[in-house]
Amino acid sequence: MCRHLVYLGAPRLLTDLVLTPPLGLLRQSYLPRDMRGAGYVNVDGFGVGWYPGGGDKAVRYRGSRPLWADESFAQIAAVTEAGVVLAAVRSATDGMPVVHTACAPFTDGHWLFSHNGSIAGWPGSIGALAAELPVTDLLTLDAPTDSALLWALVRARLRAGADPGRTLAELVASVAAVAPRSRLNLLLTDGVTVYATAWGHALTTLVDRDSVTVASESYDEQPGWEQVPEGYLLRGTATTGVQCRPIEPSRTDHREGVQ
Ligand code: GLN
Numbered sequence: 001m002c003r004h005l006v007y008l009g010a011p012r013l014l015t016d017l018v019l020t021p022p023l024g025l026l027r028q029s030y031l032p033r034d035m036r037g038a039g040y041v042n043v044d045g046f047g048v049g050w051y052p053g054g055g056d057k058a059v060r061y062r063g064s065r066p067l068w069a070d071e072s073f074a075q076i077a078a079v080t081e082a083g084v085v086l087a088a089v090r091s092a093t094d095g096m097p098v099v100h101t102a103c104a105p106f107t108d109g110h111w112l113f114s115h116n117g118s119i120a121g122w123p124g125s126i127g128a129l130a131a132e133l134p135v136t137d138l139l140t141l142d143a144p145t146d147s148a149l150l151w152a153l154v155r156a157r158l159r160a161g162a163d164p165g166r167t168l169a170e171l172v173a174s175v176a177a178v179a180p181r182s183r184l185n186l187l188l189t190d191g192v193t194v195y196a197t198a199w200g201h202a203l204t205t206l207v208d209r210d211s212v213t214v215a216s217e218s219y220d221e222q223p224g225w226e227q228v229p230e231g232y233l234l235r236g237t238a239t240t241g242v243q244c245r246p247i248e249p250s251r252t253d254h255r256e257g258v259q
Helices: 014-019 025-030 071-077 124-130 135-139 146-159 164-178
Strands: 003-013 046-050 059-063 081-089 106-108 111-118 183-189 193-198 204-208 211-215 232-237 241-246
Touching: 003 014, 003 025, 003 111, 003 183, 003 193, 014 025, 014 046, 014 071, 014 081, 025 081, 046 071, 059 071, 081 111, 081 183, 106 146, 111 146, 124 146, 124 164, 135 146, 146 164, 146 183, 164 183, 164 193, 164 232, 193 211, 204 232, 204 241, 211 232, 211 241
Parallel strands: none
Antiparallel strands: 003 081, 003 211, 046 059, 046 081, 106 111, 111 183, 183 193, 193 232, 204 211, 232 241
16 A cells, blocks of 8 residues: 655755655655555555645646656755655555556645545445536546545545545545445645544654654654554644544444455
């Protein structure tokens, strides 16, 4: 399953967040430590999103090759600083295409989004939820994948003015209700606040006085990394740290069978 990360804090080189940490995303692309039985490596592309000049418009760089194979990204990362970054390396779920458009982050204006996991029973299990979307949203998905559909559902609710944390929690609960055994670790930022769910996969945080990192796996062995409990929604900012609360499960959810 993919690995992802959000950093909020003082500006840092993308290299220092993504490529050089000893256990960071580069290493997680070929030697992740906590995949929970869902895949072995994360070599089906990658993506990095950030906010140039500290502005509120997100940009991203995505590629369909393994993170280590993209020399152009390494050059850009070595000279690009950002105070807010969302990055991911991908392990394509069986049957889903290996194309750069399937890689996180998905984006819309100031939003950056990633999904680590899979929807069980895709695509049949999720048909009724997908039908809530305007046809044009379905025709213009980034890619024919579960993650791109989840992003379209999140984006539609955000555009309608919904609260971001509640949006993620409600979506996780409603997908789990119709597709039990799904893994739904979602990660969303607007450039100020990070929202994340731990649902079927590992999620960990590193908080210090003026930064917050939320990641599938810790990127080094320094003390201070803390696991987010399974079934929780997280909200964090660089100045207020992180707060977590349980996601209200739907009555028809049966997570004990997570695959
Ligand atoms: N199911 C998603 C995809 O194929 C995410 C994969 C993952 O988390 N490994 O892109």
